[in-house]
Amino acid sequence: MPHPLGIALGILSLTAQDPTTPARQDPPASPPIFQPGAPGQPTRTVTAEQAAELARTTYTEADVRFMQHMIVHHAQAVDMVKLLEVRGHSPRVKALGRRIAIGQASEMDLMRGWLQARGQPVEAHDLHAGHGAPAAGGHDAHAGHADHAGHAAAPSETPIMPGMLSPAQMARLAAAEGVEFDRLFLEGMIQHHQGALDMVEELLALPDSAEDTLLSDFVTSVVADQSSEILRMRSLLAEL
Amino acid sequence: MFVRKTLLSSAAALAVLSGAVAAQAQQASVPVVAVDERTRLSDGIMDAGQAAKGLALEHAVAPPPGFFDPAMIFAPPTTQEEGQALNARIQASPDTFSPLALSNTDMALSGNRLFVGNFNGFNAYDVSSGKPELILSVVCPGGQGDLSVHGDLLFMSVEENRGRVDCGASGAGGAVNAERFRGVRIFDISDLQNPRQVAAVQTCRGSHTHTLVPSSDPNVLYVYNSGTSGVRRAEELSICSSGEPGRNADTALYSIDVIKVPLDRPQDAAIVNRPRIFADENGRIDGLWTGGRIGVTSQETAQTNQCHDITVFPGINRAAGACAGNGIFLDISDPENPKRISDLFDPDMAYWHSATFDNTGDKIVFTDEWSGGIGARCQLEDPATWGANLIATVGGDGKLRGRAFHKLPSAQNASENCVAHNGNLIPVPGRDLMVQAWYQGGISVMDFSDPMKPVEIAYFDRGPLDADRLMVGGSWSAYWFNGRIYSSEIARGVDVLKLVPSDMLSPAEIAAAEAVRMDVINPQTQTRVEWADTPDVAMSYVDQLTRSGADAALMREARAVVDGWRAGSADAATADAVAARLTEAAGARGVSAVDARRMRALAGVFERIG
Numbered sequence: 080m081p082h083p084l085g086i087a088l089g090i091l092s093l094t095a096q097d098p099t100t101p102a103r104q105d106p107p108a109s110p111p112i113f114q115p116g117a118p119g120q121p122t123r124t125v126t127a128e129q130a131a132e133l134a135r136t137t138y139t140e141a142d143v144r145f146m147q148h149m150i151v152h153h154a155q156a157v158d159m160v161k162l163l164e165v166r167g168h169s170p171r172v173k174a175l176g177r178r179i180a181i182g183q184a185s186e187m188d189l190m191r192g193w194l195q196a197r198g199q200p201v202e203a204h205d206l207h208a209g210h211g212a213p214a215a216g217g218h219d220a221h222a223g224h225a226d227h228a229g230h231a232a233a234p235s236e237t238p239i240m241p242g243m244l245s246p247a248q249m250a251r252l253a254a255a256e257g258v259e260f261d262r263l264f265l266e267g268m269i270q271h272h273q274g275a276l277d278m279v280e281e282l283l284a285l286p287d288s289a290e291d292t293l294l295s296d297f298v299t300s301v302v303a304d305q306s307s308e309i310l311r312m313r314s315l316l317a318e319l
Numbered sequence: 320m321f322v323r324k325t326l327l328s329s330a331a332a333l334a335v336l337s338g339a340v341a342a343q344a345q346q347a348s349v350p351v352v353a354v355d356e357r358t359r360l361s362d363g364i365m366d367a368g369q370a371a372k373g374l375a376l377e378h379a380v381a382p383p384p385g386f387f388d389p390a391m392i393f394a395p396p397t398t399q400e401e402g403q404a405l406n407a408r409i410q411a412s413p414d415t416f417s418p419l420a421l422s423n424t425d426m427a428l429s430g431n432r433l434f435v436g437n438f439n440g441f442n443a444y445d446v447s448s449g450k451p452e453l454i455l456s457v458v459c460p461g462g463q464g465d466l467s468v469h470g471d472l473l474f475m476s477v478e479e480n481r482g483r484v485d486c487g488a489s490g491a492g493g494a495v496n497a498e499r500f501r502g503v504r505i506f507d508i509s510d511l512q513n514p515r516q517v518a519a520v521q522t523c524r525g526s527h528t529h530t531l532v533p534s535s536d537p538n539v540l541y542v543y544n545s546g547t548s549g550v551r552r553a554e555e556l557s558i559c560s561s562g563e564p565g566r567n568a569d570t571a572l573y574s575i576d577v578i579k580v581p582l583d584r585p586q587d588a589a590i591v592n593r594p595r596i597f598a599d600e601n602g603r604i605d606g607l608w609t610g611g612r613i614g615v616t617s618q619e620t621a622q623t624n625q626c627h628d629i630t631v632f633p634g635i636n637r638a639a640g641a642c643a644g645n646g647i648f649l650d651i652s653d654p655e656n657p658k659r660i661s662d663l664f665d666p667d668m669a670y671w672h673s674a675t676f677d678n679t680g681d682k683i684v685f686t687d688e689w690s691g692g693i694g695a696r697c698q699l700e701d702p703a704t705w706g707a708n709l710i711a712t713v714g715g716d717g718k719l720r721g722r723a724f725h726k727l728p729s730a731q732n733a734s735e736n737c738v739a740h741n742g743n744l745i746p747v748p749g750r751d752l753m754v755q756a757w758y759q760g761g762i763s764v765m766d767f768s769d770p771m772k773p774v775e776i777a778y779f780d781r782g783p784l785d786a787d788r789l790m791v792g793g794s795w796s797a798y799w800f801n802g803r804i805y806s807s808e809i810a811r812g813v814d815v816l817k818l819v820p821s822d823m824l825s826p827a828e829i830a831a832a833e834a835v836r837m838d839v840i841n842p843q844t845q846t847r848v849e850w851a852d853t854p855d856v857a858m859s860y861v862d863q864l865t866r867s868g869a870d871a872a873l874m875r876e877a878r879a880v881v882d883g884w885r886a887g888s889a890d891a892a893t894a895d896a897v898a899a900r901l902t903e904a905a906g907a908r909g910v911s912a913v914d915a916r917r918m919r920a921l922a923g924v925f926e927r928i929g
Contacts, residue, residue, distance in 0.1 A: 112385045112456040115506065115516040117485040118586060122515055130385025130458040133488035134420040134439040136481065174702075181701060185694050185733065185789070192788055283549060287492050290481050292420045292438060292462060293693070293791065299547070300691025303670045307644065311666060 138197065138291040145282045146190045146294070147203035148240055149275065149301075153183040153190075155243050156271055159252065163264055168257045172264065172315055175308070179268065182304055186297070193293060242274015258319060265316045272305040272312075352703045357729040357761065360782030365811065367784070373764065373777025373824055374804070378450045378815040383442055385456060386421055422791070422809040425465040425528075425741065428800040428840040434473060435807050436464035440486075441475060443511070444813065446805075451813055455511050459486035461500065467531045467841040469540055471509035472517075472585055477501055478525030478548050486516065495554045501525030503544055503578060505585050518588045520578050523550050523559035523571035528628045529578075530638075530843040532654045538583055541654045543638075544576035544590075545626040558590070564604050572624035573597050573604045575640075577655055596640070596649065596659050597623055607645060607662055627688075628673040632680050632845045639674035639683045646671050646685045646711060648719050663711060663719040667704040673741055676845050677751045682770050683719070684753055685709045686739035693791050697737035697760045699730040706738040708755075710770045725773035727760045734783045734790070735759035741796035743842040745804075745818070746835040747828045748850045749863045749917045752776070754804050758793030759783055762806055762816065766823075768913045776823035779806075779816055798842050802833040827858035852924050854885040860921035867914055873900055877921065884928060891929045898925035 111124040114133070125133075160180035167173050191201050234246035244252070244267050252263050279298045282288050289295045360368035369376065381387075424436040431447035432454070440458040444451035459475070461482025467474045477500055481488070484500040503526045505518040524546025532541040550561035550571045559571050577592040599606025607623045623644035631638040631651055638649040638657060646663040663685075672688035689696050689706035696706040707726035711719045731737045735758070742755030751768045761780025767773040784790040792810035806814040818829045834855065835848055850856045858881045865874045880894045898921075904910065905918035 109384055109453050110455055110511075112458060113514050114458050115486050115514060118516050118518050120485065120516075122513055125385070125458060127384035130439070130456070131387070131421065133458050133460050135488065136420050177700075178702070178705065181698075182690060182694065186690075188733070189693060189789060192790075290479070292422075292479070295462075295479060296691060296693055296791075300693060303643070304690055307669045310644075314666070 136291045137287075138294060139285070139288055141282060141285045141288050142291060142294055143194065143197070143199050144203065144205065145278065145288075145298075146194055147199075147201065149278060150187050150190050150201065151203060152240065152243055152271070152275060152278065153187045155249075156180065156183045156268065157187075158249075159244075159264060159268060159271070162253055163260070166253075166256050166260045167264060168261050169315070169319070172261045175311055175315065176264070176268075179308060182308075186301070189297060193297070240274075242271065242277055244271060262316070262319055265312045265319070269309050269312050269316070272309050275301055275305050352697065352699060352701065352726060352728055352730050354699065355729045357778065357780040358731065360780065362734070362783045362786035364784050367782035369779070369781050370761075371779045373819060373821040374762065374779040374816045375819045376779060376814060376816050377803070378813075379811070380444070380451050380453075380813040380815075382421070382423070382810075382812045383453050383456055385458060386423075386437055386439060386442065420460070420462075422463075423795060423807040423812070424463045424809075425796050425842075426798055426800075426805060426807050427466055427468045427842070428798075428805075428837075429468040430838065432468075433800065433805060433813070434466055434468055435813055436466040436475065438462040438464055440464065441466055441473070443508070446800075446803075446815075449803075449815070451805075451815065455508070455514065457506070457514055459504065459516070460488050463527065465526075465528045467529065467542075467843070468508075468839060469531055469841075470582070471507055472540075472580070472582070473506040473508045473514075474529060474531065474542060475504045475506065476526035476529050476544075477504060478527050478546065482525075484519055495552050497555070499551075499555065501546075501548070501551065503529055503542060503588075505580070505588055507585070518580075518586050520544075520588050520590065521556050522546050522576050522590065523556060524548050524625070525551075528843070530629045530631055531841050532631050532638075532651065532844070533633050534654050538581060540580045540582055542576075542578040542580060542588075543629050543631070543657070544578055545629060546576065547625045547627060547643075568604075570604075575626055575629065575657075577657075579655070592655050594657055596626075596647065596657055597642070598659075607642075607647075627671065628843065630674045630676065630843045630845060632676050632847075634845075634847045635680045637676075637680055639676060639685075641671040641674045641685055643671055646674065646683070646709075646719060648683075648713065648717060660717040661719050663721060665709060665721050667702075667707075667724065668709055669705065672739070675743060675753060675842075677767070678744060678746070678848055680847075681713055682751065682767065683711045683713065684742075684765075684767060685711060686741075686755075688740065689738050692738055692740065692758055693736050693789075695731065695733045695735055695737055695789055697727050697729070697731040697735070697757065698733060703728075708739050708765065708767075708773065710767050710773055712770050722770040723773055725765055725767065725775075727757045727763050728775050729760070729778070729780070731760050732783060732786075734785055734788055736789060736791050736793060740794070741798070741842070743798045743840075744845075744848075745799045745832050746848040746850070747824070747832045747859060748856050749860045749920060750828070752832075754797050754799050756794035756797040756806060758791075758795070758809070760793065762794050762797040762804065762814075764818075769911070777818065777821065779814075781811075784810060796842070798840070799832070800840055801836050825859070825862040827855045827862055830855040831859045852927050854881050857881045857884070857921060857924045860917045860924075863917050864914060864921070867911070869914065869918075870904065873897070873904065877901070877925075880925060889928045894925040895929035898922040898929060901925070 112130045113122050114125045115122045160176040163176040194201050234250045236245045236247045238245040255263050356370045422438045427434045433444045433446045435442050439460050443455035445454050461477035462479045465476040482500045502522040503520045507515045507517045525548045526544050527547040528545045530543040562570050574593040576590050579591040580588040595604040597607040598604045626640045626642040629640045636652040638651045640647040648660045649657045651657045668687045669689040672686045675684045703726045704724040707724045710722045737758050737760035740756040742753050745752040754764045764777035766776050784792045794806045797806040804816040820826045861877045883890050901918045901922040905915040
């Protein structure tokens with residue numbers, strides 16, 4: 080290796096270099112960057128550019144679709160909590176609802192940021208075509224809002240995506256009050272959260288999905304948070 | 320940082336709910352998160368605004384070459400032309416880095432060498448001059464790169480699917496891949512000019528964190544591995560299979576891995592046990608949380624089936640596990656067979672993330688990594704009991720009891736990821752101080768001497784990386800290593816901070832802490848600190864007792880004894896007399912347990928010099 084840097088020096092002189100090496104062109108000298116081999120295999124050195132390149136991760140179409148869908152999914156939870164604030168009964172359910180809304184709203188920001196940073200559309204263009212979405216032909220992603228769907232015909236019992244509440248469920252929730260609202264809210268939110276867990280599971284089953292570090296981190300925290308919230312909601316439901 | 324598959328069941332929740340409620344009710348004062356000078360600091364990657372109290376930033380070391388992408392967000396454009404070029408590049412090639420892929424993570428110290436993990440490998444710095452000087456860079460992608468050090472061996476956690484046995488980045492695609500590596504890597508770092516990977520112990524759920532556990536055999540070191548990711552297929556690693564225990568008694572869920580490392584032949588390191596530390600007395604391996612028993616719903620649930628982090632305290636043969644759905648307390652007298660003594664649940668703890676003992680092992684600080692570290696969870700509207708620390712005490716019966724919550728008391732804004740994260744003890748005699756990282760919430764020092772009244776006594780914070788957009792960054796770990804606090808900043812590199820005196824911390828207390836030295840520090844392997852009899856140690860107790868309103872005349876006399884000792888002539892007779900009065904005062908009514916301990920400790924010092 081060309082760099083005679085050694086720990087015996089204690090404090091390394093950053094200008095210490097092999098005298099035969101031209102020092103001027105290099106940025107402030109730093110130790111070589113090693114890339115070890117498998118156990119038993121030799122170690123090699125790489126350049127800073129190669130080292131950073133090793134961190135490059137990619138993402139798949141499924142990753143993008145997952146993020147787009149999850150934004151719509153999360154928006155429904157925020158809507159449900161808005162209803163809870165005015166129609167709910169139990170302060171404990173309301174407190175939990177606020178926590179859910181805080182979490183889901185900031186995760187929506189994170190997902191939008193992830194998509195935008197990768198030049199991907201924030202809105203899912205495939206949602207209206209399948210899943211029996213009511214606003215056929217629409218180009219925005221607001222079909223996740225139940226009130227949007229409920230103007231003309233009777234609200235559909237088919238959710239816009241698996242794991243979401245159907246427009247009819249949302250309409251029943253919006254019509255309920257007091258303890259009955261709390262019950263519908265908790266049941267609905269458990270179903271909703273379970274849907275997110277299913278979406279994550281589906282994504283992870285696909286080859287090469289969720290290899291992007293930030294995305295990988297995100298889906299794992301979705302699982303942790305929503306799972307523990309399901310637990311809490313079940314406890315509350317049992318006490319109603 | 321990551322968390323995965325933490326599906327909790329309701330039975331356990333209900334079973335322990337009453338205890339948890341009691342924990343909250345016991346708290347002397349409800350913690351408050353308020354706006355302060357840290358709330359509205361200006362943004363910037365390398366030039367963000369700063370605020371500090373009781374701490375001073377001595378060095379800020381930017382990430383080394385190869386560990387940041389000069390064109391990406393961690394090195395912001397400084398001119399308009401650079402900004403336009405960056406925008407063009409992002410537009411042209413959205414297939415760019417995830418900022419996390421170059422994140423700094425956990426740290427360890429050995430001698431004068433500071434090791435800093437990274438999702439892309441690790442770096443080592445010589446800190447003997449104070450300013451960290453880079454001496455080694457190793458790339459080996461796979462995240463998170465949490466690391467520990469023992470002699471010439473460095474251990475690193477790898478959990479991502481993209482990790483490869485050969486440290487390469489060509490990927491390890493597909494559901495089954497022989498080149499894939501998820502587990503604990505062991506490097507030989509005896510030659511900094513030729514670091515080598517000597518072992519790569521594959522595990523079923525990868526390695527999220529790991530903990531070194533010494534054994535009575537000097538040639539054997541154990542590693543407790545906590546895997547939190549999905550279980551890999553048997554075709555890839557034959558010992559692995561997934562599923563709930565009802566259907567698969569051999570499931571790789573509901574266990575940790577115990578790896579045995581023969582120190583003379585580290586290449587032979589292997590898993591020797593996968594203990595079922597969540598089992599109940601009837602042998603149900605999912606004994607902590609079992610779904611459906613109270614019949615709330617019939618939905619399939621998974622349980623507390625993993626630990627995120629285990630901290631061992633070999634001096635007392637105990638370990639504390641932060642295990643997703645609850646905190647657990649383990650007997651590790653036989654390190655190959657850890658046994659659970661007790662466990663704790665609390666409805667305000669979303670995800671039990673890490674554990675830190677006090678210096679005696681009587682108290683444990685558990686952290687709650689609500690939302691996994693990538694969310695802004697320290698905002699004004701976020702409750703002060705969520706994403707916080709839970710101070711627990713260990714009873715004589717070995718039972719854990721939740722006592723009080725403590726959260727960073729400063730509201731952070733929506734673009735700052737913030738939640739309780741990694742820290743360790745600052746060895747000030749007479750007090751339980753813990754320095755802790757809160758991601759972009761900065762670094763905070765908590766005094767939990769009284770487990771009912773944890774309080775912040777010092778902090779350092781920067782403004783967000785970006786004022787408008789949440790970019791993941793901040794302090795991953797903040798540790799006291801031999802006199803200084805080192806902070807592994809996810810995006811900005813390594814920070815070195817020193818304690819400075821304030822009304823909450825005296826010069827003697829700082830000097831006493833700075834005098835404590837250890838050869839090796841792996842924060843998840845705790846060792847008990849013993850303080851030498853020095854004037855600074857004695858004055859620390861005097862300062863603390865004075866602060867809490869002890870008898871002023873007695874404190875004046877004690878101070879005079881210490882001053883004389885410091886000047887080279889301890890007054891033995893007075894020291895003995897003061898020691899006697901301190902011992903008497905410690906037994907008086909109305910004296911807090913904390914102050915009584917300080918009085919007895921000070922009396923002990925005075926008796927020995929008397």
